[in-house]
Amino acid sequence: MIHPTASARGWLTAFLGIARRETQRFVNQRGRFLAALVRPLVWLFIFAAGFRAVLGLSISPPYQTYVLYEVYVTPGLVAMIQLFNGMQSSLSMVYDRETGAMRTLLVSPFPRWFLLGSKLIAGVIVSIIQVFTFLAIAWFWGIRPPAWGYVAVIPALILSGLMLGAMGLFLSSAIRQLENFAGVMNFVIFPMFFASSALYPLWRMRESSPLLHDICLFNPFTHAVELIRFALYLQMNWTALAVVLGCLAAFFGAAVFMYDPQKGLWARRKGGPA
């Protein structure tokens, strides 16, 4: 028997298999694609139009001029797509665990960090497809960042997608049943999204509440938004990059720990990981 982990080809095959499965599931669940697209579009078309009238924005980096609120909010909505996609991955992990499909993944001879990492990357690929579909529609709505911004934003999307996906993976290890997912929506997704710079600039937040400003500043999602925002306008936000990389390492490390039978919480639970 040729050992599957003995060659690079075996690892590549396993990664491509996991990526293909995630894409097939995404394609099979057309409703998921539409929901992922409709959510930010509703924010862009309705919410942003309403807020444009009441929310004034001064010139702040990376923008060189005054911008419409729609322009400001677009990177936040891009990050929102990735946040929801990361949580969708988390939901699908919990679903896989409940239906038993997770066990086929975990009894593979490849190490768990690799299996989880492959699942994470596959999820990011799906989220980038969603993001570019959204950006294409936004272009017709007049949101037109520099052409090279669409290229420069890809690495930022990969990193922010990985960080949010890793957070989803970590959460999935802590959620025991699908029913608990509503709690994740209320206590993770919404606070993360609203207490960030996705919808309002941080300086605006400081004017109304210094405490809320500080909370937003410590929110990793804020830094994912800023990384995307700066990259889309061909600039680099080094602080955001450092925070995103640090949080990615922390969340992924925690997820691998939790899913490892040698160390994680699964080993101590009756009922186990699958």
Place this chain on the structure above:
Amino acid sequence: MTAALEIDQVSHNFGAVQALKDVSLTVPQGGFTALLGVNGAGKTTLFSLITRLYNNRSGVIRVAGHDLRRQPSQALARLGVVFQSRAMDADLTIRQNLIYHASLHGIPGRLARPRIDEVLAQVDLADRADARITALSGGQSRRAEIARALIHRPELLLLDEATVGLDVKSRAEVLALTRRLIADHGVSALWATHIMDEIAPDDDLVILHRGQVLRHGPAAQIAGPDGLTRAFLDMTGVAA
């Protein structure tokens, strides 16, 4: 000859509850070993340890000579597992599931495709290859699970109550299929069950009760003159 599976002095606790205590057993190469026990005897816990879903903290588990703790990849590559409940992705077809599972064992599509035709023919599902899992009957679904477990040509098949929830006919088919795979392809199998009818007199039998191995030997010898059911009830004290 190296045994397909060696379990030596394995114990496992869930907090204060001891699920397995000093379990030792061997599955010979090309053999069919039945693991008989009532619900809660520890069969699924033992399977979870063999498949590394749980951490094995005491004792040794070797699959085809590979220590599960020291060489987990080598050991898992030789295992095919049929879980008690469905483990295939309901959103995908049988073929898509098998391609996915093959990839999890590093088998690329060009090698997997002929293997899929081969294993589906073995389990009599060649004509259902492109059916979604949700469209299969209980018996077909179990056979598809066996096909999944065979796709990487394992040396040892673990079947955890593989006939649970099936009607009598489907149960007999799944059992006959497993026995045929052993006879024709030299695969070894550890068959966990709580149904006495599934055990043949010449099977190698392990009786597991409250996490301990009570007896291990030829089924006919363990059954004695009064039959397996009587012997099992006497041994375990479980009410008939």
